[in-house]
Amino acid sequence: MSDTRFPLPDPRRSAALAADLDTADLRSEALRRLWGEEADDALARGMREPILRAIAGDDGPLATLGRLLVLGMPQPLTAVAAALPRLGAEGLVDLGLARTEGDAVVPTALLRPQSFVDADGIGEWWIASDLDEVALDGALPADHVLGVGGASRTLAEIVMPVEVDRALDLGTGCGIQALLVARHAGTVVATDISARALAYAELNAQLNGVSNIEFRLGSMFEPVLGEAFDLIVSNPPFVITPRVEGVPEYEYRDGGLIGDALVEQFIRTAPDFLTPGGSAQLLGNWESRGAQVALTGRAGLDRLSSWVPGDLDLWVIQREELSPLGYAELWIRDGGTTPRDAAFTPLLTAWLDDFAARGVTAVGFGYVLVRRPVAAGAGPALRRLERLPQQVSNVGAALRDGLAADDLLTAGLPTTLLTAPDVTEARHLLPGNDDPSIIELRQGGGFARTIAVDPALAAFVGACDGELTVMQIAAALADLFEVPLVDLWADLEPRIRQLVLDGLLLAGD
Incomplete structure (x- = not known):
C-alpha cells in the first residue's frame, strides 16, 4: 500500500491553490516554453533530467512548481511559499499533496x-494524482491512483458528444472522464472502489470549478442500484492479471477477477442501468480461447457478442490484438518491473501459465458501445463487430453519427443523399489501360475507412449532391450500364445502406 497521505479535498483551499496555479501560469504551453519542446517530450518517455538541466538556477514560481508538482521533487520551503502566496506551503500540506521535512x-x-x-x-484542467514511477524511482504501490494516461485519453476520444441529463462514470480514478462528461451532462455520478481515487477525483473537481459531480464509493454498479442513466462511461480495471500469490494487484487496472470476467460482468450488467435510448461506452480486453480462433479469426469478438442480448445495439471496435507473451510483457512493464529485475521472470511465468490454463491464444483491446433501444421492437438491433487497426480521429462523433444513421435506415433509405465532405475517390489503373482495375472510396475522418467499389457504385456516390433523388440516380445508371433497374437496384441498395451506416453518404433531406 502507498505510504503517502490521502488527498483532503477542501473547497476553500482548492480555490486558493487554483488561483496560485493560474497566477504562476502552470499550463501546458507555458511549461513547454519554459523548458523546451525536446525536454517536454522526454518527460513523456520517463526522463526528467533534460527538464532539470533546462531550468537549472531558475527559482521563479513556474520553475519551482514545475519541479515540485509536475516532476514530484522536493523544493525549498521559501520558494514554495513564494510560488503559492494565497495557499502557502502549509495549505498544500493540508490538502494532502505534500509534507514538510525541515526547510x-x-x-x-x-x-x-x-x-x-x-x-x-x-x-x-489541473489533474492531481499519485507520484509516478519517475518520482518514486521504482515500482508503483498497489493502491496507486493513476493520472491521465493513454487509456484515459482514448476513452475521452470515444465518448459520444451528446447532451444528457444523467451520466455515470464507473471507476472514475482521478476523475478525468467525469470532468469531461460533466461539460455535457446535468448531473454526473462518479464511482470507484478506491476511496483514495475518489479523494483525488473530488479534489480535481474542486480545482477546476466543476460542481455537478457526485462521488460515491463502491464496487461496479453497487453504488447506483435502482438508478438509470442516459450515458455510462467506464475505463474499468480491465487488465487480465493472474490470481496467484506474488503478482501485484494494482487497484487502478486490476478488478480482481479471472481473465476478462470483469469486462463481461460490466457488459452484461450495464444495460440494466440505462434509460431507453441510453448508451454505455467502455474500454476493455477480451480473450480469444482455444482452436476456434484459428477457424474464424474472431473468437474473442464472438465471445463478447454473446454477452449482449439480441435486442440491444452492440458496436465493438477492436483496435489491436496481442499474443499472451506480448500482453504479459506490456503489463509487467507497466507496473515498473523490467527484464533486468529479478521479479520479471516469475511474473512472466505466472501470466503465461494463467493464459495457458484457459487456452487463451490472443487478447483483444478496443472500444465497446451498448445501447438500449428507445422502444422494444422498434427495429432490428445493430450488431457491428469490427477490427480497425488504422489511425482514427474524432471517434466519439463517428459513433454518434453511426448510431443516428442506423436509426435513419430503420425507416428506409432517405429520398436524397449527399456525399460526405471528407470522402475522396482513388482509382488504380494498369499501365496502358484506361479502365481502372481498383476503385476505392476513402474516408478522411472518423474511422478512416477505405472501401472498394465498382464503377456503378462509384458513379452513384459521385452523383449524390442532393439534387437528384436516389431512384433518379439509379434509373440513370441503369440506362448508362444497360441493365434492368430492378437488377441494378438489388445489387446497389445494400451497399448504399452500408455507405450511409459508415458515414460516407449522408441524408440529403
Whole structure:
C-alpha cells in the first residue's frame, strides 16, 4: 500500500491553490516554453533530467512548481511559499499533496495541467494524482491512483458528444472522464472502489470549478442500484492479471477477477442501468480461447457478442490484438518491473501459465458501445463487430453519427443523399489501360475507412449532391450500364445502406 497521505479535498483551499496555479501560469504551453519542446517530450518517455538541466538556477514560481508538482521533487520551503502566496506551503500540506521535512516541501502527489478538446473547443484542467514511477524511482504501490494516461485519453476520444441529463462514470480514478462528461451532462455520478481515487477525483473537481459531480464509493454498479442513466462511461480495471500469490494487484487496472470476467460482468450488467435510448461506452480486453480462433479469426469478438442480448445495439471496435507473451510483457512493464529485475521472470511465468490454463491464444483491446433501444421492437438491433487497426480521429462523433444513421435506415433509405465532405475517390489503373482495375472510396475522418467499389457504385456516390433523388440516380445508371433497374437496384441498395451506416453518404433531406 502507498505510504503517502490521502488527498483532503477542501473547497476553500482548492480555490486558493487554483488561483496560485493560474497566477504562476502552470499550463501546458507555458511549461513547454519554459523548458523546451525536446525536454517536454522526454518527460513523456520517463526522463526528467533534460527538464532539470533546462531550468537549472531558475527559482521563479513556474520553475519551482514545475519541479515540485509536475516532476514530484522536493523544493525549498521559501520558494514554495513564494510560488503559492494565497495557499502557502502549509495549505498544500493540508490538502494532502505534500509534507514538510525541515526547510523542504516534499510532494506526495503530482499535479499536472491536462489539455482536452471536445465539441465545445479546447480547454485545460489541473489533474492531481499519485507520484509516478519517475518520482518514486521504482515500482508503483498497489493502491496507486493513476493520472491521465493513454487509456484515459482514448476513452475521452470515444465518448459520444451528446447532451444528457444523467451520466455515470464507473471507476472514475482521478476523475478525468467525469470532468469531461460533466461539460455535457446535468448531473454526473462518479464511482470507484478506491476511496483514495475518489479523494483525488473530488479534489480535481474542486480545482477546476466543476460542481455537478457526485462521488460515491463502491464496487461496479453497487453504488447506483435502482438508478438509470442516459450515458455510462467506464475505463474499468480491465487488465487480465493472474490470481496467484506474488503478482501485484494494482487497484487502478486490476478488478480482481479471472481473465476478462470483469469486462463481461460490466457488459452484461450495464444495460440494466440505462434509460431507453441510453448508451454505455467502455474500454476493455477480451480473450480469444482455444482452436476456434484459428477457424474464424474472431473468437474473442464472438465471445463478447454473446454477452449482449439480441435486442440491444452492440458496436465493438477492436483496435489491436496481442499474443499472451506480448500482453504479459506490456503489463509487467507497466507496473515498473523490467527484464533486468529479478521479479520479471516469475511474473512472466505466472501470466503465461494463467493464459495457458484457459487456452487463451490472443487478447483483444478496443472500444465497446451498448445501447438500449428507445422502444422494444422498434427495429432490428445493430450488431457491428469490427477490427480497425488504422489511425482514427474524432471517434466519439463517428459513433454518434453511426448510431443516428442506423436509426435513419430503420425507416428506409432517405429520398436524397449527399456525399460526405471528407470522402475522396482513388482509382488504380494498369499501365496502358484506361479502365481502372481498383476503385476505392476513402474516408478522411472518423474511422478512416477505405472501401472498394465498382464503377456503378462509384458513379452513384459521385452523383449524390442532393439534387437528384436516389431512384433518379439509379434509373440513370441503369440506362448508362444497360441493365434492368430492378437488377441494378438489388445489387446497389445494400451497399448504399452500408455507405450511409459508415458515414460516407449522408441524408440529403
